[in-house]
Structures are given as structure tokens and as C-alpha cells.
Amino acid sequence: MADLTTNFAGIRCPNPFWLASAPPTNCGEQIMRAFDAGWGGAVWKTIGEPITNVSSRYSSVDWAGQRMMGLNNIELISDRPIETNLREITEVKKRYPKQAVIASLMVESKREVWHDIVKRAEDAGADGLELNFGCPHGMSERGMGSAVGQVPEYAQMITEWVKEAARTPVLVKLTPNITDIRVVARAAKRAGADGLSAINTINSITGIDLDTFAPRPIVDGKSSHGGYCGPAVKPIALNMIQQVNADHVDGAPIPMSGIGGVSNWRDAVEFFLLGCGTVQICTAAMHYGYRIVEDMVDGLSNWMDANGFATIEDFRGKSLPRVTDWKHLNLNYKIVAAIDESLCIGCQLCHIACWDGAHQCIHLDRVSGPVDGHVEIHAKPNLNGRETIAVTPIAKLDGPRPHIGPYATSLERIPRVDERECVGCNLCSLVCPVDQCITMVERPTGKMPETWAERTATTADCTPPHMAK
Amino acid sequence: MGACPTHIDVPGFIKKIASGNVTGSAQRILDANVLGASCSRVCPVEVLCEGACVMHGRSEKPIEIGRLQRFAMETYYAGGGKIPMRPRAERKERIACIGGGPASLACAAELRQQGFQVTIMDRRPMLGGLNTYGVAEYKLRAADSLREIEHILELGMRFEVREIDAAALHELEREYDAIFLGAGLGAMQKLEVENATNAAAASAIVDALEFIARYKAGEQIGVPPRVVVIGAGNTAIDAAVAAKRLGADEVTILYRRQRENISAFDFEYQHALNEGVHFEWETLPMRLTQTQRGVALVCAEVTMGVEGKIHPVAGSEFTLECDVIIPAIGQSPLLALLSQARGVKMDRGRVAVDRATGQTSNPKFFAGGDCVNGGREVVDAVADGKRAAIGIAQWLATRAERDATAEASHG
Numbered sequence: 001m002a003d004l005t006t007n008f009a010g011i012r013c014p015n016p017f018w019l020a021s022a023p024p025t026n027c028g029e030q031i032m033r034a035f036d037a038g039w040g041g042a043v044w045k046t047i048g049e050p051i052t053n054v055s056s057r058y059s060s061v062d063w064a065g066q067r068m069m070g071l072n073n074i075e076l077i078s079d080r081p082i083e084t085n086l087r088e089i090t091e092v093k094k095r096y097p098k099q100a101v102i103a104s105l106m107v108e109s110k111r112e113v114w115h116d117i118v119k120r121a122e123d124a125g126a127d128g129l130e131l132n133f134g135c136p137h138g139m140s141e142r143g144m145g146s147a148v149g150q151v152p153e154y155a156q157m158i159t160e161w162v163k164e165a166a167r168t169p170v171l172v173k174l175t176p177n178i179t180d181i182r183v184v185a186r187a188a189k190r191a192g193a194d195g196l197s198a199i200n201t202i203n204s205i206t207g208i209d210l211d212t213f214a215p216r217p218i219v220d221g222k223s224s225h226g227g228y229c230g231p232a233v234k235p236i237a238l239n240m241i242q243q244v245n246a247d248h249v250d251g252a253p254i255p256m257s258g259i260g261g262v263s264n265w266r267d268a269v270e271f272f273l274l275g276c277g278t279v280q281i282c283t284a285a286m287h288y289g290y291r292i293v294e295d296m297v298d299g300l301s302n303w304m305d306a307n308g309f310a311t312i313e314d315f316r317g318k319s320l321p322r323v324t325d326w327k328h329l330n331l332n333y334k335i336v337a338a339i340d341e342s343l344c345i346g347c348q349l350c351h352i353a354c355w356d357g358a359h360q361c362i363h364l365d366r367v368s369g370p371v372d373g374h375v376e377i378h379a380k381p382n383l384n385g386r387e388t389i390a391v392t393p394i395a396k397l398d399g400p401r402p403h404i405g406p407y408a409t410s411l412e413r414i415p416r417v418d419e420r421e422c423v424g425c426n427l428c429s430l431v432c433p434v435d436q437c438i439t440m441v442e443r444p445t446g447k448m449p450e451t452w453a454e455r456t457a458t459t460a461d462c463t464p465p466h467m468a469k
Numbered sequence: 470m471g472a473c474p475t476h477i478d479v480p481g482f483i484k485k486i487a488s489g490n491v492t493g494s495a496q497r498i499l500d501a502n503v504l505g506a507s508c509s510r511v512c513p514v515e516v517l518c519e520g521a522c523v524m525h526g527r528s529e530k531p532i533e534i535g536r537l538q539r540f541a542m543e544t545y546y547a548g549g550g551k552i553p554m555r556p557r558a559e560r561k562e563r564i565a566c567i568g569g570g571p572a573s574l575a576c577a578a579e580l581r582q583q584g585f586q587v588t589i590m591d592r593r594p595m596l597g598g599l600n601t602y603g604v605a606e607y608k609l610r611a612a613d614s615l616r617e618i619e620h621i622l623e624l625g626m627r628f629e630v631r632e633i634d635a636a637a638l639h640e641l642e643r644e645y646d647a648i649f650l651g652a653g654l655g656a657m658q659k660l661e662v663e664n665a666t667n668a669a670a671a672s673a674i675v676d677a678l679e680f681i682a683r684y685k686a687g688e689q690i691g692v693p694p695r696v697v698v699i700g701a702g703n704t705a706i707d708a709a710v711a712a713k714r715l716g717a718d719e720v721t722i723l724y725r726r727q728r729e730n731i732s733a734f735d736f737e738y739q740h741a742l743n744e745g746v747h748f749e750w751e752t753l754p755m756r757l758t759q760t761q762r763g764v765a766l767v768c769a770e771v772t773m774g775v776e777g778k779i780h781p782v783a784g785s786e787f788t789l790e791c792d793v794i795i796p797a798i799g800q801s802p803l804l805a806l807l808s809q810a811r812g813v814k815m816d817r818g819r820v821a822v823d824r825a826t827g828q829t830s831n832p833k834f835f836a837g838g839d840c841v842n843g844g845r846e847v848v849d850a851v852a853d854g855k856r857a858a859i860g861i862a863q864w865l866a867t868r869a870e871r872d873a874t875a876e877a878s879h880g
Binding site for chain 1: 844
């Protein structure tokens, strides 16, 4: 049985699944229900001087019949008095001493104000502090949130102020709305932060109402850019986290709590493989409720058992060495598409994708023949001939329908891959709607591995071999 | 789209529905099939588009193409949509389309889109042929058929109610530049049993198409409790289900062969079962008798011998009392009329044509629909009609040139 207990930068919790600072962690009553459901920790909805929110706050992007591929919000930090939030932190910690409660903080950029809130949060019983330098909307207009997180000097200065007062671990939450996320991560390291969390939401306008011309979410006919999150942002989050976790400038990487589109245990494993120590979840909990954590814990535990990992440390960061610069990839590795005729349903999406979007090597030129088995004629059938006149099959006029060939789909509809031309781009296998129908198989080139870096280091002439005179 | 006789761009029109462009979707359908609305209701999609849907390969339900097409067409027409008129110059050539059914309508519509002067002729007062008179009411109401035809007539064609005989055919051949034969099939085959011509008993017999036509016209608004339908084709199913829906208590279909030999589509058979229609297999009606309550059919059980011949089983006769007998044993070819068209060759009761153009052995005559294909679906008739229209246009376009060449070689 895998051990999921976690010590993240000194914050202990029964499992690495935390609720991110967001509406699901708005109050003590919610967080206690979340802990009952099995969450290992919760980052309190950002505490600061109470704000006033607008009505209509979220909007989303649906995709292919699925709701909320991406979620956008223009909600600000907590609208509840600081005292109320702190009193409830005390209450939660009293009842749930094992679960981690992290206070997310955002106050005016003044040293004494930060000292004061740090002290009060810790006095209330918070196990750690998360500095919200990422909120991309509203608060940034008032010089807080991402207005801090986008300027490394400010982020470093405030982190230093916090560290002067803090007795518990201090995490700095990074904004992705910056050219190079590593710059602020380095500032946090220089200031002595104990850990990082990333990514905060991404600036977004999710869509516009075509009848009113108002962007969503609509507030009395207008909107403001919001912060985007949910499954759509996971690839962006993984990339940014990899960048930070592989960065050794200004010191070795420090603990990272991964955020961005984590919806299930498989997503979480990906974040752990890129070096995260915990993950934070918001959109999935807003979509499906706190109960999703049960399968996250159970699924992660079973996966670890199946793979012989006793703790998360046993596999944390295992994918980091597999991410490299493009110039270190093997140019002599070749794969080609292979279509399993017995699974092909004849939709021809691969053919269209290859011709219009890739390298024109998947052909529709097979013709069934009457001989034993089938014959293939690699020429385009005459689509204008009279044999293409289709009629409704009527048994009494037509007799029984002929058998179409060796596969469930008639050979004419099954595309053929020209392996000589296939560049192994994967596109056909990505568009194919049938699991395992198109697989990419290796065709050994017989050549020694060679990277671009090696080729340019040893050859003055960088012309690819097939273009050399 | 290869599975649709009219080659409707199925992925294209569905994508347009998905993108919220229902107008474009309906216009894409109409571009291929001017009777797209009625086809969406009456097409046997299970053996056409939905039968060819690749989802079958995934062991999943096919995309409901018929219902999507119906949605697009009905939304479009309900919103005031019309058949888009192609930009074209008026041409002087006149074409007569004989028959007012789907084949002629599709032919006429395509010819009008190309600027030709078109007159449709039918012996009945309403256009639409079987769409208006013959397809069961629960699939396509006469009013819906006529509404669709209004849109086609807006393209600017004439309609004459006119009985066409041999003399008329000769006159049309002189007066028009081309003639399209879309006359369909002839009367229903007569039921051949003893006493069928006995006046009293015969009054209980009404052929299936006549029955459905009366029902669609609102003349038949009820049926007596016991109905027997003879035959197990799609028209028999239509008639049997219609009888059920008109209030019959017992509807029995008599079929001389076995379940697997019926010519009705499987889904039509299932539909009849769901409606409560009862089937008597391997049963042959022999003789009509009168009873106190109505009439009775004396039937015999039969067995199928070699080469599909059927033999009555001795001593198996039984009597089936009923109030109405509906023979649905196929339509006869329209030989009497069509054989009068000069130089138009027939083949086993059907007009012989070049499949790609619909042209008959008399180059001025083109043909399509049931009179050519022996009785298929509305969508086949539409496809035939449109192909023939394109064939006519090509033939007329090159006729002058060809005549000039011929004259030069003779002179």
C-alpha cells in the first residue's frame, strides 16, 4: 500500500491533493466538508482587505460536447472580513489538525501591513502561507496580485518582508502572464521562499455574444479580461512548471505545488513526474464537487502499487531529464503510420488530415478485386463513372448484396500509407477516432543516433544529407 | 455521401448545423436534392446514409442523418427560406415533364435552374405523385408534400392537369424540345382469387395505393374493425399501419412466403410489429366468400418448393373473416402509355435509358423514376430526375452543333 503522506516544504498533510485558493475554499464550512471528502490540504481563498465583487463572474469554453474545457473568472479575493476568515481557520485547524491549511494572502504593498497579516494568519493556526502574486484581474489594477508577480524586484521585496515575519513555510504563487516565468521564480528563491506554486490563471477573454457583442462573462453589457483555468491550461502549466523545476539559476529548484487543469490522478502524476510535490485543484472541484478527490487518492495509490513506488518521492521528477532542447533529439529515429485494416471504419479523416495538414502520404487508392482474397490497385478509382450511381438497395430488384471483402470496411474506404513518404508526424494517429487503429511503428534506419547539436558541432556544412549536392 | 442516391453532402450539412449555420445547411441539402425535406421524412435511411455511417464500424449507433436533415429543412422553410435561385440566363428551349412526382419535379427544378422553360403535366389535380398521394400519412402528410412543391414552383414552371395519351405524346414530341418521362408505375396488380369480381364481395376490396390516397386526402377517416392486407412489401406495411392508425382492431398481413423473403425493409417490418400488425406467413388467399357480417377470405397454407415455387398444402384451407381487403402486391408497369412513345425502347416493362444521362433510345425522350428503375424510393427518383435534367441540358446545348455537323457530312 503506497504511502501518500506528504511533507511539502515543511507542510505536512495526509495526501498531496490540495484545493487551490478559489471559490471551493471560500469558508471554513466548505473546507471542513472538503476534508471530510478526503482532501489533504486547502489553500484558503485569498485573505486581504474585503473587496466588492460583480454579479456574473465566470464564463467557460465548451469543447466537442464537453462542458467547461476551460473556465474563466473575474472574481476578486475574499469578500469576507479578515477576522472572519482567520477565526474560521482556527476552527478548521482545531477540528482537522492533520490536514494542511495554507493561508493565501494579498495586501497592500507595505512592509508593516504584510508583517501584520502574516502574524495574524499564523496566530490563527495556518500551516503555511501562500503569497498571491498572480491574480490577473481587478487586484492588479490596484497594484497587487500579478502587478507584483510581473515585476521580479517587487516580488522579491515583498517575499523578503514576509520571510522577516513568518514562522511557517512561505510559498510564492507565480503568474503565467509573463514572458519568462523563471524570472519571478528566481526572485522568490533569492528572497528565501520555501516553495512555489504555479500556475495562476491565464489572462483570457473566453468569448463574445454574437447578438449583443458583449464579451463573457457579461456584467451589465460589459466585461473585463479574466483568468483562464481548467483542463485547457494543463499543457501550458506543465511547460512552465518544467521550466521552473529545471532551472538552477539563483540556487537549486525549491519545492513546487503544481496547479493548472489537474482533473484526476493521472494529471497529478504528470505534475509529480515533472517535479511537483503537491498539486492544487480548483476547476474540477467546481465542476464535479469535492468527491473527486476519492478517486484521485485511490487511483494514485493503486498506480503507485502497480509500479512499485512506495512514496511520491520514488518517482517525483522522473520526467525532468526526458525534457530536453530540440537540438538534443535524435534525427535518425524514424517512425511511420500503420493502419490496422481490421479496425478501420473508413471515415477517411486520416487521409484528409495527411493531404491537407501533413505530408500527402496516405492514399485512397485501394480497389477490391474478385480474385482470391483481395487485390489492390494503386490508382484512383473513376469517381465519375456510371458505377458510382448509387441507388436504394431493393432486394427483389437487386438480389443479395455482395460481400465487400476481407475486412468489415470495404477495401476502397481503407486508406493506405506510403511509408517512403511518411515522415512520422503522428497527425493521422491523432485524428483517427478508433483506439489503436493507427499506430506509429519504428522503422530502424540503421544509422547511429545523431542530434542537431552533434551534427552542427562536427560538420561545418549544415545542409541536411538529402539536400546536399 | 456516396450512399445517398442524390449525393447530399452529409458531413457538410451536419457541420453547418453544428456551427449554427442552419441556413447554409439547408441550402447545401437543396443544392443536391430539391426534395430534401420530404426525403428526410420518407427515406429508408437505414439502408442508405445511416446504413453507411462509419459509426457502425465502432459498434455505435449511426449518426441520425435523416433527423438532422429534417431539422435543417424544416427550420429553414419555417423561417421563410426558399430554394436558392442560381444565376442564369433564360433560354428558349421548352421541356415537358410528364408526371408530377418526385422524378419530374427534380428534373423540372434543375432545368429551371439552368433557365429552360418547363411544363409539368399530371393527370391528377395535385402535384407530388406518390409523395402527395402514396406515401403513408404518418410519414409524409399531403400538406407537407404540397408545401415543399410550392417552393419548387416558385422557380417558375408551368403545371398542367392533363391526361397524356398516345396522341398527346406525339403532339408533345412535335412541340417541345425534349420530353422527360417521369410517369411512374401503373395501377396496382389485381388480386386474383375466385369471386374477386363478385360485386358484393368486390366492394370490400380496395387496393393499397387507393386506400392510402383516400386516407391522405381525408376521405378515409376510419376503417371497419377487421382488415386484411395481402403482400409484404413496403406499401403493404404502409397500408397495414395506416389501417391500424385509422382504428382497425385486427390488421393481418398475408404473405405467401416466409419472413425472410419479404420485400419490405427490416425496419418497416419491425415498425408494423410495434404497431400491432399480425403476420400470417406462407398463406395464399384462394377465394372470396360472403358472410353475414362481411366477407371472408378462404386461404390455404403453402410450402415453398424448389426454385421458389409455392404449392398449397392439401386440406390446409381456413377462413379469415374480414371487412376490408387491401391487396398490396405491386404496381404494374405503365406499358400502355409508355409503349406509345415513338422509338422509346422498353426493357422488361421499364423504359430503357442510358444510366448517366437518362436518355432513351429516342434522343428527344429522357426518363427517370419508377418507370425506369422499377419502383425504388423517392430519393432514387429525385436522383434520376436531376441526372436526366443535366442530360437534357447537355443534349440541347450540343444539339445545334451536332445538327450542323450532320448537315455538313450529308451535304
